[in-house]
Amino acid sequence: GNSVTQMQGQVTLSEEEFLFINCTYSTTGYPTLFWYVQYPGEGPQLLLKVTTANNKGSSRGFEATYDKGTTSFHLQKASVQESDSAVYYCVLAQGGRALIFGTGTTVSVSP
Amino acid sequence: ETAVFQTPNYHVTQVGNEVSFNCKQTLGHDTMYWYKQDSKKLLKIMFSYNNKQLIVNETVPRRFSPQSSDKAHLNLRIKSVEPEDSAVYLCASSRTGYEQYFGPGTRLTVL
Numbered sequence: 001g002n003s004v005t006q007m008q009g010q011v012t013l014s015e016e017e018f019l020f021i022n023c024t025y026s027t028t029g030y031p032t033l034f035w036y037v038q039y040p041g042e043g044p045q046l047l048l049k050v051t052t053a054n055n056k057g058s059s060r061g062f063e064a065t066y067d068k069g070t071t072s073f074h075l076q077k078a079s080v081q082e083s084d085s086a087v088y089y090c091v092l093a094q095g096g097r098a099l100i101f102g103t104g105t106t107v108s109v110s111p
Numbered sequence: 112e113t114a115v116f117q118t119p120n121y122h123v124t125q126v127g128n129e130v131s132f133n134c135k136q137t138l139g140h141d142t143m144y145w146y147k148q149d150s151k152k153l154l155k156i157m158f159s160y161n162n163k164q165l166i167v168n169e170t171v172p173r174r175f176s177p178q179s180s181d182k183a184h185l186n187l188r189i190k191s192v193e194p195e196d197s198a199v200y201l202c203a204s205s206r207t208g209y210e211q212y213f214g215p216g217t218r219l220t221v222l
Contacts, residue, residue: 101154
């Protein structure tokens with residue numbers, strides 16, 4: 001079946017450090033992949049999406065590359081700010097069915 | 112303003128009571144969803160509605176029931192709440208079935 005794995009439950013950083021969140025997926029065919037971000041007290045919101053294998057998506061300084069060879073969609077940002085503190089979800093969509101969410105990674109950035 | 116709106120923001124109730132949560136979207140989307148988010152931030156889809164048809168039901172307990180009057184509204188009723196129903200309930204909508212837009216959530220506490 002379809003699944004998404006985020007092994008890091010929590011990431012703690014200082015401002016201007018590099019952020020990397022690991023995500024791998026399992027599915028058949030060519031899914032669409034997303035990163036959603038959820039700030040405290042809000043619902044998740046779309047951060048970026050990539051529909052084509054081996055393409056890269058970017059938004060607000062975040063980047064993720066859809067790597068079909070390694071079935072990965074890692075998220076990274078070169079220099080984080082305190083305002084990036086949030087929960088980040090790696091998400092898979094396949095065939096128009098419901099989204100499959102990863103378990104989420106809580107990112108805490110201290111000034 | 113176009114968005115997904117949820118009421119109430121919070122609700123505290125006793126075991127065995129009935130509760131109802133409202134969701135409205137002004138984005139012109141065709142599909143709406145209810146998710147449950149637990150204390151560990153895990154997101155699980157409960158229902159989705161497309162043109163008044165239930166198209167996804169992830170075997171939630173029978174005490175949960177979605178109610179839709181039109182494609183812009185999808186309410187959630189819980190007939191007799193139990194302690195394990197304490198969670199944040201998130202409503203979302205989409206046009207394509209991929210990019211979903213979420214409301215801010217309703218936090219339910221069952222005493």
